[in-house]
Amino acid sequence: MKLEKILDKLGSIEKNSFIKIIDNIITKNPKNGKEIDKILSSSDKGLKSVDNQNISNVFALTSNEFQEHIKCEFQEITSQLDILIDIIIRDGNCIMKQDWFSRLYETEIKNLKAKIKGLNSDFDNDKSELSAIRKRDYRIYKSCLQTAYQNDIANNRDAKITSDELSIIITLSKELGLSQEEVKLINYSILPIKKIDIQEVIKGLKNIGVIFFSNKENTIYVADEMVRLLRKVRKKEIATKFYRRTLKLLREPIINQIGREHNIDRKLSYAQKIEEIIKEGVSFNNLLLEDIYKPGSTLTEKKKTLNELCEKGLNISNLKGSTLGDKINSLVEHFENVERDEKVGISLDGFDKLLSELNQSLPKLNKQIKDQFELQDEFVLKADFLLDYNIKPRDILDLILKEDLTSFIKDNGVKQRGDDILNILEHYKDVENLYLENYENVAYRNLNLLKENGITVKESELGIKFEDLTKIIFQGLGFNVDDTFKNNLNTKKDMIDILLNLENNEIIIVECKTSKEKGYNKFSSVSRQLKSYQNLALKNNFRIVKILLVAPEFSDDFVTDCEMDTEMNLSLITASTLSNILEAFKTSKYNEFPHVLFRDIVINEERILKALSK
Template sequence: MKLEKILDKLGSLEKNSFIKIIDHIISKNPKNAKEIEKILSSTDKGLKSVDSLNISNIFSLVSQEFTDHLKCEFQEANSQLDILIDIIIRDGNCLMKQDWFSRLYDTEVKNLKGKIKTLTTELESDKSELSESRKRDYRIYKACLSTAYTNDISNNRDAKITADELSIILTLSKQLGLSQEDIKLINYSILPIKKEQIQDVINNLKNIGVVFYSKKENMIYVADEMVRLLRKVRQKEVAEKFYRRTLKLLREPIINQIAKEHNIDRKLSATQKIEEIIKQGISFTDLLTYDIYKEGTNLTDKKKQLNEFCEKGLNIQNLKGSTLEDKIKSLIDHFDTVEKDEKVGISIDGFDKMLTELNTSLPKLNKELKEQFELQDEYVLNADYLLDYNIKPRDILDLITKPDLSKFIKENGIKQRGDDILNILDHYKDVENLYLENYANVGYRNLNLLKENGISVKESELGLKFEELTKIIFKGLGFNVDDKFKNQLNTSKDMIDILLNLGNNEVIIVECKTSKERGYNKFSTVSRQLKSYQNLALKNNLRIVKILLVSPEFSDDFVTDCEMDTEMNLSLLTATTLAKIFDAFKTSKYQEFPHVLFRDIVINEERIIKALTK
């Protein structure tokens, strides 16, 4: 669930710890202080009175400083932050009841103690399955960590690993090729795990700003943006679902090779080995740099193999970067962009239809999803529910075995030639709804995201498509989008995009502008165009109730120029705002949108949505 949505749900007391930390960071003059000041300048009462959207924007601007704040918390030897963060960043754990979190914490501690005991035995045994070189790596790391921790005690100070010691330890672990699980097991073999009371655990996480806790609902919330930040803190470069998607494309001998290298039981099934590789926290970069290739593969062949793997397996053409390192970073950036995007690849209606038919064909899937994503509700095959956990259609299909996918495809009349998962996604597309869900992406002319979300369109068609979608939205708001009257008015020189006929010779003129660059800033050009439309309407004895300019976003300079204009009754409407107003209107009591609400220079979505929901 997005940070903005969580903040909207909670009271001021429940947000207090998080706001305090952000406030403290702002007081220290962070890197993006000027951008933050622009947001805060609209209020005299400080951060507490800023709306949820802008708090979310400020969090994005201080993400580096917030990361540094968390790294300081990691130096607290008894914090157990690594254990707790590894629980809350797993796919499906961003929303949890307190008792569910308590159960996950108990299980994690119990499993860790068992694994520590096994590792200690392996290190001491002559008949261990661990290679001598691996034993040496573990012993080196353990000895260095022990020194870093115990040297404080010998100097009559509290045991603490300093920032300098921590950076050296992290560098050492990386050079030794240790997974996050290896590091955790060795850490807690030196510092025994002390199980804390669950309420103390939640309070600690809340006080450092990592989670929100609602006593009323007994619910823990972890924002999607926070999950991504915490993953970086734990040096996990991609979400588990993308790691799984990548591993499932590898041949079984390669999976076995990775399992052998990282001390994973080779007797497990291929699926179980994949899950163990993910749980181990093996670096995604290391996996694609070393682990997936045959011994002796040169750098040129590695780059070639990675390109082919991305093109044929992940359907990513022309992976950017000249070096192997650059190519891997490009893949990680790709997954990061996909995760941040709120769109789901198919329409919400299509997603629900797919889930219903999956449940009919594969009745065990509900249980499997619950277990895989550690979800606490009984029935989880619901689109809105899964999207709150940032679980999308592709993430579910990635979990289904090939025989079950084939069965589902045959039973539901889905195309059988080509890639099974892409065929299923294509089958459940609802093209109009899918375009509407990607309305802002069309406005931004973002071809890559549109393609990722299942839309194939030429760049030359995007301007017209944006106009068509804007018409659909205004029709959905109950307006008379009068193309016939518009065509009578238009001349070869003046071509109004959309005309909303209010009756009694009253109209609203709507102009649509797409923009690849962030922040539409061509006011002088567009104002001349709009004034000519205004003159055209006035010549035909029409009263212009409002002129609306719809674009993905507007620069500060554009907004200022608009505010200074005295000749037009012009309002600026971003694509995202219009889409949110449309969503709110669908569940409102109104049959036709009350156009008097369009009265700001920059249309305020919160005020309008509040008015619609009264």
């Protein structure tokens, strides 16, 4: 769930700890101080008095400093912060009831203790599957950590690992190629694990700003933006779902090779070994730099293997970068962009239909998804529910066994040639709704994002497509979009985009403008065009109730020019505002949108959404 949406759910006291930390960062002259000052300039009382959208914007501008703040907390070695963060950043753990979190925490402690016991046994057992080289790596790391921890005790000070010591220890673990799970096990074999009261755990995480806790709902919330930040702190480059997607493309001998390197039981099934590699916290970068290649592979062979993995397996063509490291960074960046994008890849209606038909064909899927993502609800195959957890259609399909996918495809008339998952997504796409969900991307003429979201369209068609979608939105708002009336009125010189017929010779004129550039800034040309339409309508004895200009956004100069215009009853509305108004209208009491609400120069979205909710 996005930070802004979580903040909307909470009271001021529940946001306090988070806001205090950001306020503290702001006082220390952060890197993006000027941009932050612009956001806060309209507020006398600082961050507390700005709206939740701007709090979210300020957090984005202070994310680097916030990340450093979290890193500092790791010096308190008894905090169990590594254990706790690893729980809350797992796919599906961003919304949890307190008792569910408590259960996950207890299970984690129990599993860790069992694994530590097993690791200590492997140390002492000459016949264990641990190679002599791996035992040596473990001993080196353990000895260095023990020294860093115990040298304070020897000098009659509280045991503490300083930031300098911590940076050396982290570098050492990286050079030895240890996974996060291996590091964690060795750490807690030196520092015994003590179960902390769950109230104290929640209080500690809330005080450092990484979670929110709603007292009313007894629920923990971790914002999507915070999850991404915490993953960086834990050196986890991508979300688990993308890691799993990549691993499932590898042949079993390669999975065994990775498992052998990180002390994973090779007797497990293929799927179980993949899950264990993920749980081990094996670095995605290291995996693609070294672990997935045959021994002795040349750099050229490694690049070829990685390119084939991306192009044929992940359907990502033209991976940027000349070096292997650059290509891996490009892949990580691609996954980050997919995760940040709120679009689903198919329409919401299509997602719901897909889940319903999956549930009919694969009755065990609900439990599988519930267990995989550690979800508390009994029935989880609901589109809105899963999207709150940032779980999308592709993430669900990635978990289904190939034979089950094949059976589902046959049962539901999905195309059988080509990639199974892509064929299923195409089958449930629902193009009209998918375009509406990408309305703002069409407005911005953002071909790359449209393509990533499953829409293939020529750039030359985007203007017409934006106009068509705008018509659909106004029809959805209950207006009579009268093309016959408009065509009779239009001339070869004056071509109105959209005409809303309010009856009794009253009309609203709507003009649509797409723009790649930030801030639509062509008032002089568009005003001449609109005045020409106005004169055309007046000449035909129509009363113009309003002229609306829809664009992705408007520059300050454009808004000022519009405010100074005295000849037209013109209002400006952004594509995102119009889209959000439609969503709010669907659940309102109105059958037709009350057009009197279109009375601002720049349509105030918040005011209209409040009016619709009454």
